[in-house]
Amino acid sequence: MIRKPTVLNLAQLVLRSWLFGLFLFATSAGAQEFPTQPITLLLPYPPGGSADFLARPMMAELQKKFGQPVVIEYKAGAGGTIATNALAHAKPDGYTVLMVLSAHAINPALYPSLPYDTMKDFAPVSLVARLPLLLVVKPSLPVHTVSELVAYAKANPGKLSYGSAGNGNTSHLSSEMFQKATDTKMVHVPYKGSGPVVVALLGGDIDLMFDSFSTSYPQVQNGKFRPIAVASAKRSALLPDTPTIAETVPDFVIDGWYGIIAPAGTPKPIIDKLNQTFNEVANIPSVKAQLNASGYDIVASTPEAFAKTIEKDLITWRKAVKESGAKIE
Structure with a gap:
């Protein structure tokens, strides 16, 4: 047997529809304000x-x-x-x-x-x-290319230190992936953000880092950092003479x-x-x-x-x- 909606049921449906409409109106009005x-x-x-x-x-x-x-x-x-x-x-x-x-x-x-x-x-x-990641080193480190960095790291296993903007940050993971791809071993020194790690490299406390272009590029311009490569798929218009890592390490691309x-x-x-x-x-x-x-x-x-x-x-x-x-x- 099919029951017809009672007056109470119909009233409930009307009330629910009214409340839902009121909710939509309130949400829309709230968004406008x-x-x-x-x-x-x-x-x-x-x-x-x-x-x-x-x-x-x-x-x-x-x-x-x-x-x-x-x-x-x-x-x-x-x-x-x-x-x-x-x-x-x-x-x-x-x-x-x-x-x-x-x-x-x-x-x-x-x-x-x-x-x-x-x-x-x-x-x-x-x-x-x-924003592409930039691989930079301190000027006193005797490397100018990805190939030279890899050769130096292999000749001095565990002696190079790299900084990151924190455990789990893109700069940390990029460095780990770079070591894996090049069969090298370096020491990780984590910091709480790009600002502190930039200061650490400026002071020579670490040897290198993968860092966001925005924070390292000014230091490259004033000669405080030496750019080795960018981790993007193509070269940066701001540093056209700096190669991509993928030009030396095939398929190595990190997108930030x-x-x-x-x-x-x-x-x-x-x-x-x-x-x-x-x-x-x-x-x-x-x-x-x-x-x-x-x-x-x-x-x-x-x-x-x-x-x-x-x-x-x-x-x-x-x-x-x-x-x-x-x-x-």
Whole structure:
């Protein structure tokens, strides 16, 4: 027997529809008004690093677009996982976002257990930029090419030291992969971000490093660092005479990226507004020109495209970590 809906059932359906419509209206209205208070941009590394270099030229324009202060909060350490965990526990209202680097997709393969789920606990907002890694050495090291570096490392096993922006960072994993690909052995010295590791190489505390173009390029220009090669698929327009590593070590290519994520559950209209604003700001001619001059390639994307980038890199880096034998020390 088929029962006809009772008056109570019909009333419940009407009430649910009304409540759902009210929710959609409130969400849409909230997104139109957003933001009505300051926005916090978390950075997973200390001041002076590549994430900082990318965020700072955008700050004034972001504040103009949002009509609210945008405050940078540095939460360095543990390969970016401290800041990422903080975001996972932030209120999903769009007022706290995080700039993530490629390490965001590397960490699940490196850390035995993370206090968050990389895919489920976050809402991708936008890919912002790509930036090649630069292999640099201190000027006193008697090597000028990848071949010479490999030969020197093999003749002095375990004596060369390389710095990284932290355990599990792209600079760490790149160095591990380089050793694996060239059958060399060097000593790892981790720091809390690109800024401190740059200072260490300037002071001669380490011999070499893979570092983001933005933080090492100025030191190359003033003769403090010697560039050996770039880890990208093609040479950099800023250093056209510096070869790629792949020209000596076939298929050795490391792609670094930067993007914005929010806590999972952040309303879609707010995600879309954040996406639109970050994209617009990154592509303002003056901002873009300044970032391009530091080696950044602006590649703003949709939230969906950024999600696919993260998902793809989770697979790529898991394989790279396994093959390289890289471990958190």
